[in-house]
Amino acid sequence: MSQVSVVIGASGGIGQAVVTQLSDQGESVYALSRAGTALSVWGDNVETQALDSNDEAAIAAFIQSLKDKGEVVRLAICTIGMLHDDNASPAISPEKKLEDLDTAQLTAYFSVNTILPALWLKHLVGVVDKEQATVVCLSARVGSISDNRLGGWYGYRASKAALNMLLKTAAIEYNRRTKTTTLVSYHPGTVDTGLSQPFQANVKPEKLFEPEFTAKQLLTHIKELDLKDSPHFIDWDGKPVSW
Template structure:
């Protein structure tokens, strides 16, 4: 029986690369996206699902649907993330006066709440034989590593995500043996999320989604599973909480 891998955010650059990488490794992939499933090619090993509204109700119904099908998940990567939105004039804050209630709601909704809801429901269908759950985080979400300030909403929402994952790892360990949770900083990846901020990034530090997917999967295979929660970067180095 092939391993079942769930990729949330499969229409994004990193998500799409992860789907391809896991598929090429012989896994069956369940790919979730806000985009219509008809936009993607359904194959024998990759099945796309659309969840246009990733709230508690819709995520819960989707996971329950998988449970009724007898699906057991061995690996999950939640790639959802939000940094800016030109249409709604949401940009990382440079000073306190830039803090905006609507922007904060957007940051926390996508970066913190949505992954937490996935963790809430997935505990019921992950493999008890050994499963790994990953949330894409960011180094700027490290409280101890914050020496520059700014980016209030993004920093705080990623810090909240880290706490959700760390706290969930305690309960997962109790309820699902041999489970490991990971917060992963992918570095600056050449996707729409980082596009406005790439000009100050050295060429060798601007990663392709394909490189990012391979790095993530490689580092996951090397982590100490006795430690139930990790926060690491694209190079496999520990990021301080």
């Protein structure tokens, strides 16, 4: 069995940074995204594939391909997420008040932020390394129920809170079935990517991170997590976030 890492959403800012750093470390990496675009900085140890996570059959086929090649997943990082979508009709942006709640927008938030990562949790359980594995989903501090003091952003908050619950629930089953897989919900901070760009005006310069920084923090901190305490909800500084 050979070990591989899988980065889902590899065309995004954080996804690209994670793939680059794993490649530099000599890891065998599958970089998955709808575009399937490779970067010139990625080495021969990175295989890019076009894969739309909305297509569960495509996820299942990818997982089966790993099994067919005798590969197991040492690390999987799902960076898929949506905060706003200017191309949607009507455009999607975080709600400021109850009157802004909209069925289509709420559906979109849950589809991207909750359901797509859940499908990966479903299929990865059959191919994670039985010796030691880590599965990470990018969440957000605003998805913490106990830490919500400002309100607003209903759909984004709720979809990330639901993702956190899925991780907590899946960790119980992963523990029964694989014994050695650590599940992680990761708050990357406010990162200078397209996801946060419209909301950066009030962010202090020292709190606006480059993708390379938050990717490095993630890859550093997951090595320090204790399996027996899985799942973990941590921020970019490695500190626990309340569920």
